[in-house]
Amino acid sequence: MSYFRITLVRSAIGLPRRTTDVLKALGLKKRMATVFHPVSPSVAGQIMKVKELVDVREVERRLTKQQVHLERKPDPGYYVEKTSGVERSEMRGE
Numbered sequence: 001m002s003y004f005r006i007t008l009v010r011s012a013i014g015l016p017r018r019t020t021d022v023l024k025a026l027g028l029k030k031r032m033a034t035v036f037h038p039v040s041p042s043v044a045g046q047i048m049k050v051k052e053l054v055d056v057r058e059v060e061r062r063l064t065k066q067q068v069h070l071e072r073k074p075d076p077g078y079y080v081e082k083t084s085g086v087e088r089s090e091m092r093g094e
Helices: 017-026 041-049 065-072 085-092
Strands: 003-008 034-038 054-059
Touching (some): 003 041, 017 041
Antiparallel strands (some): 003 034, 003 054
């Protein structure tokens, strides 16, 4: 079974109430929030109503909230190969 991965990219502030109601029905409240819905014509119709505000991808399985968070977490930019107390004491001159 495949799912729609829907992420709210743009805010609905100042848009008509119908648009905000569709976002509410999809379960999107905050920007950059992600929800998963099974692929169906009714969900596809809701997505088409707010297509300018959301980013949609079709995925094979749902992700948990923690998995989505770890996916968005940036690479730290460095890797620790090894740490040793011996190296620190040598640098101090002990």
